[in-house]
Amino acid sequence: MSKLTEAEREIVSALIESKAVDFEAVGSALARYGPSAVLNLDFEDVFCGTMRTYVRVYRVFGPQGPIVENPQALRGEIAGELGG
């Protein structure tokens, strides 16, 4: 598994602390199915299903994704630094 960047770690922390992803609720819901799931569902990890991932956060790229910074602001602040 790749390491999280600082920004990604901040996002994950914020999701947990704000309870946007409520792990207690997730755990409680899964606990209802735990015993029967071990016996009946098609887990790769047949022992107890702990290796399953139930919450995923996707970072979406595309036309609405990364946009280059404002060119005029770049001229004002960075162009001089480059010496070009």
Next chain:
Amino acid sequence: MVGGSASGRWDARDLERRLCKALDVAARAVPVLAVEAYSDVSNPEEVLRPAKVVAETAVLLLAAARATPACKSVLERVANVAQLLRPHAQGDRVRALVCMEPALALDHCMAHVCLTQLGYLDEDLDGLLAQSLTSGAAAARERLPHRELEQHWLRQLHRGSANIRDPDERSLLRRCALCTGLDPFSSSRDDVYAFTHALMYVTDLGSLKPRLPRSQGNIVGDAEAALAQSLAEDDYDLGAEVLLAWPMLGARWTPAATFGFRVLTSVEDEAGFLPALSIRLDRYRALVGEARTRYALASAYHTVYVMGLLCAAALGSGWLPAREVPHASRARGAAARILDIIGSANPPPRWRECFGALDPPQQDCLGPLLMAMGLRQAAASRELRTIKALLEVAVEFGVVGGPAPRHGAELLRRAARLGTTLQGPEL
């Protein structure tokens, strides 16, 4: 407009000016980035190695000097940067690496080989490189086809025989992206880089006109689809690399390429340099002193170099970009219909502003570029209904050139075989 000339072609002096700006950035970048590796704390896994900066600087110098053998302002800058580069390209560290790693000897000597072409000789290092290349371990490295082509190119430059084609090159060309083509819907940045880099090496940065594995028209078609991708994403680094295809192939500047060049130059003029997607003002503002300078140079140098390389390639080819996007004589109204379907991102990418400044017949001339953008966007969003709507417009207006409409039709046929509805969000 900036850079135009009365001939209908871009003003060569403006291209030289832009090339000089890239060389000025090189003069700043080498002392800062060629000494130790750089990584930013916000993205510690992305490490900029000094060897990369050194090699890319040397390639820029070689392209610049070849393209403008009589331009004093360019040649003075090349000489200045070459002197800054020599300790890093021909120093003790490079010698040690060439001695220790024969399979990577040409990689370590990329800058040295380019500097040698410019007259900055180092016979001791040449001898060591030749000896290393005869080692039994010299070929002990598996590479992608475009990286193999890079090795061929460097070997030929080292021998001083870039115009003599290696028999193995034909089989390599059949395996690289110039032959296999690019998927206009799902090609990654790495796929496009493989395409553009293969083109750089096989043409010796545009100075050779080799026998290509496919027709020039097909290769330019792939380049146009990749250009659509890069413009849609404000990815000027990729866009400038893709635009190299026209001068390096000696191809006539198509309306899409002419427009792409205008977008890049307008952004460069406004920002003072051609920016990369990765550069972030909030990150820059959070730094001070030397850290700030290193961040600015590390984030910006590569895209600036590619723009310099593009200007050099255009100057060296003698095929200067057209000054204006031509007016369409047919397919009138096609652009508006395509834009109605594909909508716009918020905030809009930069090309929309440049596009809005064109006359409607010029906009219609860019129908194939818009079609490629729209089809890629619809395929990425799994919007098969939108692909169908775009293809209907393509047929109605005759905007069917390039690989994207053909791939769109093929995609719909495959989806129909699956029995997939044209909603398809679950795909």
